[in-house]
Amino acid sequence: MKDISISINKVDNDEKISGKAKYVADIKMDGTLYAMTFRSQICKGYIKSIEYPRLPDGYYIIDHKDVPGKNIVKVIFEDWPVFTDKKISYLYEPIMLVIGPDKNVIIDIINHIKIDYVEEEALFDWTDSVIHYHFDKGLGQSVFEDADQVIEYDYETGYQEQAYIEPQGFIGYTEDEKVTLIGSIQCPYYVKNAVKQALNLEDHLVRVIQANVGGAFGGKEEYPSLIACQLAVAVQKIKKPIKLIFEREEDMSVTTKRHPSKTHFQAAVKNNELIGLKAHVSIDAGATIGLSGVVLSRALLAVSGAYTIDHLDVSGDVYRTNTVPNGAFRGFGAPQMFFAIDMFMEHIAKKLKLDTLIFRKKYLARQNDRTSTNGIFRDPILMPEMIEKVMSVSNFQEKYEEYSKENSYKGIGMSMFFHGCGFTGSGEKNIIKAKVRLRKDQDANVHILVAAVDMGQGVKTTFRKLIAHILEIDIDKVIFNNPDTDFVPDSGPTVASRTMMIVGGLLGRAAKEMKSRWEEKSFIVEKQYEQPDYIEYDEEKFIGDAYPAYSWGVNVVEVEVDPLTYQVNVKKSWSVYDIGKAIDQRIVLGQADGGLAQGLAYGYLEVMNHKNGKIMQKNMTDYIIPTAMDMCEMETYLFENPYAFGPYGAKGVGELTLIGGAAAVAKAIEVAIKKNIYKIPVTPEYIMELMNEHED
Numbered sequence: 001m002k003d004i005s006i007s008i009n010k011v012d013n014d015e016k017i018s019g020k021a022k023y024v025a026d027i028k029m030d031g032t033l034y035a036m037t038f039r040s041q042i043c044k045g046y047i048k049s050i051e052y053p054r055l056p057d058g059y060y061i062i063d064h065k066d067v068p069g070k071n072i073v074k075v076i077f078e079d080w081p082v083f084t085d086k087k088i089s090y091l092y093e094p095i096m097l098v099i100g101p102d103k104n105v106i107i108d109i110i111n112h113i114k115i116d117y118v119e120e121e122a123l124f125d126w127t128d129s130v131i132h133y134h135f136d137k138g139l140g141q142s143v144f145e146d147a148d149q150v151i152e153y154d155y156e157t158g159y160q161e162q163a164y165i166e167p168q169g170f171i172g173y174t175e176d177e178k179v180t181l182i183g184s185i186q187c188p189y190y191v192k193n194a195v196k197q198a199l200n201l202e203d204h205l206v207r208v209i210q211a212n213v214g215g216a217f218g219g220k221e222e223y224p225s226l227i228a229c230q231l232a233v234a235v236q237k238i239k240k241p242i243k244l245i246f247e248r249e250e251d252m253s254v255t256t257k258r259h260p261s262k263t264h265f266q267a268a269v270k271n272n273e274l275i276g277l278k279a280h281v282s283i284d285a286g287a288t289i290g291l292s293g294v295v296l297s298r299a300l301l302a303v304s305g306a307y308t309i310d311h312l313d314v315s316g317d318v319y320r321t322n323t324v325p326n327g328a329f330r331g332f333g334a335p336q337m338f339f340a341i342d343m344f345m346e347h348i349a350k351k352l353k354l355d356t357l358i359f360r361k362k363y364l365a366r367q368n369d370r371t372s373t374n375g376i377f378r379d380p381i382l383m384p385e386m387i388e389k390v391m392s393v394s395n396f397q398e399k400y401e402e403y404s405k406e407n408s409y410k411g412i413g414m415s416m417f418f419h420g421c422g423f424t425g426s427g428e429k430n431i432i433k434a435k436v437r438l439r440k441d442q443d444a445n446v447h448i449l450v451a452a453v454d455m456g457q458g459v460k461t462t463f464r465k466l467i468a469h470i471l472e473i474d475i476d477k478v479i480f481n482n483p484d485t486d487f488v489p490d491s492g493p494t495v496a497s498r499t500m501m502i503v504g505g506l507l508g509r510a511a512k513e514m515k516s517r518w519e520e521k522s523f524i525v526e527k528q529y530e531q532p533d534y535i536e537y538d539e540e541k542f543i544g545d546a547y548p549a550y551s552w553g554v555n556v557v558e559v560e561v562d563p564l565t566y567q568v569n570v571k572k573s574w575s576v577y578d579i580g581k582a583i584d585q586r587i588v589l590g591q592a593d594g595g596l597a598q599g600l601a602y603g604y605l606e607v608m609n610h611k612n613g614k615i616m617q618k619n620m621t622d623y624i625i626p627t628a629m630d631m632c633e634m635e636t637y638l639f640e641n642p643y644a645f646g647p648y649g650a651k652g653v654g655e656l657t658l659i660g661g662a663a664a665v666a667k668a669i670e671v672a673i674k675k676n677i678y679k680i681p682v683t684p685e686y687i688m689e690l691m692n693e694h695e696d
Contacts, residue, residue, distance in 0.1 A: 146268070158609065213456065263279060281340075302337040302341070393574050463504065466500075573633075662680050
């Protein structure tokens, strides 16, 4: 049997390259109406009264009064109204849908709706803490009593936009009493459960189908549930097909972003040894809490980075402000935290006048070390070998010493990081309870029945390849259609780098059973997730094993900074990842290139901010993401380190590859300009500020 890592063509290459692939905006149904959203024009206050224009025949307005169930989007923390009833919490909050057959008429109706607001002073400062966490490891704060010095710095990260290719969208319709929604989504059952709650319908009366997805990156995790609920209310009332597709500017102005963060670190140092760490992490949730508590939790779990620090005092707050809600984004709190901790470790070493690489390697996590929450890194950690490899291929040490000379304006930097694979702690066991099915039909075709979606990461190929490989049949005999909740069990959302490790692991076990029964004509095998016995985690106290497995990575980035304009030119990157086992090497390398590009851009290029609650970058002209001209040559190496419960040893891939980019490029810029960096993105304007400080 061939090594499963050997690459094959992606099964959906032809339909996507030829343009034949149908996305939700391409779906046509007779008699389809169009929906547009009428939004608030203030950041905070109340609706005093609404004056509507006369509606032409065939046009409708749907608002909170039409919601038959709970007027709240079902997310972890339920504070997000389907339609606002009166209270306004952020600019462009949805108030109603205007629906009809002609978009120009809809726009005219929207332009003639008049709202009398009672406006209140909006809150943009991070003062309204709505979630607070704290935990200790070892001696916690008290270790500082033994310190002979305390080193402290602050770090900041900004918004990041998912910038998926295809904006948010759904088409909905009714079949008898059933409401069906087809959408650009990554979590079909999240949408279904939210719609059931909003419509107060039984399970069999809501159907959700995934259309082809043109990118998601977390942006289609919780946000689609909001517009699905709105559209579902409309189609249930009007009983006609209705399509709701965001324009790009609307999408960027109102959908969730990566949480901006601020981290204050204090290091307890004794005899030039790091004996303890104190951290406070703040994130801005925006107007609703949603998933922010989990994002903060993920950030806190990564507080000591790829290092083992015996004594920790960790706290964090989620702040609510009158800005656009923030939410899921590839890495889910980890990119903010790994930027901060990896820079802090570098800066501690500099402050102590120690070799930064030797200092960081001294504290690298090793197998059987305690995690930040007193769990155990049970599996082998290959970081020393990975660092040696990346240093060798990049000629790191020689370049670092050369570029550290004055006025070179060249730099090279290295980041070290991990990613906890799958849902945190008991989430997989107690909340998700993933279930998968394989069905063999009369013609010996095998159907994969799961809710996992292909959003560009290649799972249509890798799942089919996995099953074909185990069953030793042709991949064309394995069928995997876009999920439809009427036909697939809830295998959980496509998030948290869990798709191959968790869902693929279940499918692998189902395929092995199917192989043992292959002589049977037609049958179904079903498997449900069972958590490894050693995973015990107290989510309230932050104690125990937060993850079943960890993927690891090292990035090296080389830059050149223009001494006049301070423009950063990323020259080349070298990366090494331990993802357990690649189910398809080329697909993993594609994820690696895309993830690092997104991580690098987060670190030095992508600027997004708000002014009085209004997102100032509303299209791809204002919001600069890297093009092929901005990206450097990328050299990537994969280390095999199989995880016992992943298929062929596979662990999480998707999020890992983004996490280290920001710290690596920021460190490279530090070497180039000889100044410490404390926030991202490291724009030419920020570099100029740093250089002017030097001149003063």
